[in-house]
Amino acid sequence: MLTDHLGLHAEIGRLFAYVDERWDGKGRPGRSKRDEIPLAVRIAQVARDAAFQRMLGGVTLAARVIRDRAGKAFDPDIAGVLADDAGEIVGLDDRGSAWDATLAREPSPRSTLADESIESALAAMGDFADLVSKYLVGHSRGVAALAPTAAARCGFAPTEVVAVRHAALVHDVGRVAIPVRVWERVGELTPDDWERVRLHAYHSERILSRSSFLTRLAPAATSHHERVDGSGYHRGSSGAALTPAARLVAAADAFHAMTEPRPHRDALAPAAAAEALGREARAGRLDPDAVAAIVDASGMPAPRIERPASLTEREAQVVGLLARGLATKQIARALGISVKTADRHIQNAYGKIGISTRAAAALFAMQHGLAAWGELPIASRRGRS
Structure with missing residues (x-):
């Protein structure tokens, strides 16, 4: 299935049925031996073990x-060739780039992905990463179903919605750099293992940075464990450093993870996950609008979320529009209220926040995730006064 998503020839997919077979017939599932194992697989088996050793x-x-292992696990002829010329075959120059060397050896004609084939390849990357644990299977696709739906409801442009979906598909590719035992651990993580978990977002960033196309997805894809208040990881980013897309992916990742079982806990029902996500927003860790959009996209009732500085929903919306540079008349027009009412909301917000300038309001909005997204006004099913 992964090979299909990557646009590879069907014959390549069939080879994977033989990867755990052995030359002596003692492999798994044990249905093939010797020359019954395709030549390409026999070569790959020797190369894989040689690289590991x-x-x-x-x-x-x-x-x-x-x-x-020649004549046992491996084809003796192939094993002999490698063992005799190991210095040349295995003695690679560690100073070179494995990425560049691999690309240089891609057989011609080289494949180029576009449009739907790009999304299919990104989905394959996410699927492969999720296979690291039975508890994670389907996670990336689940996040990629929620996040773009929420983005559309927040007024993101069509191209931005696609970018959010792409970022969500590959947000966890860095999991492959962490030992499987860590993801399967039932008890409390050791300090070392917890540090490994914290770094999986960093590894995602490094993987995506190798491609100019994938690099554009990194800000949203690799910030899914960052939090608005700076308490997340791996960078500890906060406030204005987190894009609207990043905040949506973070909320989608958190919600979907809660509804999935893990070795140390059972899955939450969607309603319970929605309430838990609301608590994260009320605590200032997740963006309130991102949480509302994700919960709405999941089909659950949006949780009641307290705004910072005790702002009302309308005051929070007005502050967000101030951060977008709108004048009072423009805010009134966007929200369908009078100029006098808009000004009253502005003054009330200033008093609660303890500020007196639009610049300070914009900074507050960015720090607390209030900056308005997409088209005006902000899309929401919740009533605002």
Whole structure:
């Protein structure tokens, strides 16, 4: 299935049925042996083990292990070729770029992805990362279903909605850099394992940075564990550093994760997850508008969320529009209220926040996730006064 999503030839997909077979027939599922195993797989098996042994103990160890396993796990002819020329085949220059070397060896004609094939490839990347644990299967696709729906309801432009969906599909690719045992751990994580978990977002960022196209997705894709109050990870970013897209993906990731079982807890019902997400917003960790949009997209009633500085919903909306640079008359027109009413909301908000200038209001809005998104006014199903 992954090969289909990546646009690879069907014959490549069929090869994966043989990857755990052995030359001596003692592999899994044990239905093939010797020349019944396709040549490409026999070569890949030797190369895979040689690369691993080289990482453990260098070229000499790789050559010795491969030679010892010839005629058992591996095709003896292929194993012999590698063992005899291990210095040239396995002795790679670590100073070079494995990424560049791999791209240079791509067979011609080279494939180019566009339109739907791009999304299919991104979905395959997310699916592969989710396979790291049975508890994570389907997580990336679930987040990618929620986030763009919420983005559309927030007034994002069509191209921005697509970008949110793409970012959500690959937000967790860095999980593959973390040992499986960490994701499967039932008890409390050790300090070292917790640090590994914190770094999976960093690894996602590094993976995406290798491609100019994927780099554009990184700000939204790799900030899903950041929080508006700066308490998240891996950077500890807060406020204005988090884009609207990043805040949506973060809320979608949190909601969907809550509705999935984990080794240390059961899954929450959607209604309970919605309430938990609301508590995160009220505590100032998740963006209130992102939470409302994600919960709405999930089909659950939007939770009641207290705004910072005890602002009312309308006052919070007005402050967000001030951050967009709108004058009082423009705010009144956008919200369908009188200029006098708009000015009263502005003055009330100033008093509660303890400020006196529009610049300070804009800074407050950015720090607390109140900056208005998309078209005006902000889309919402909740009544505002």
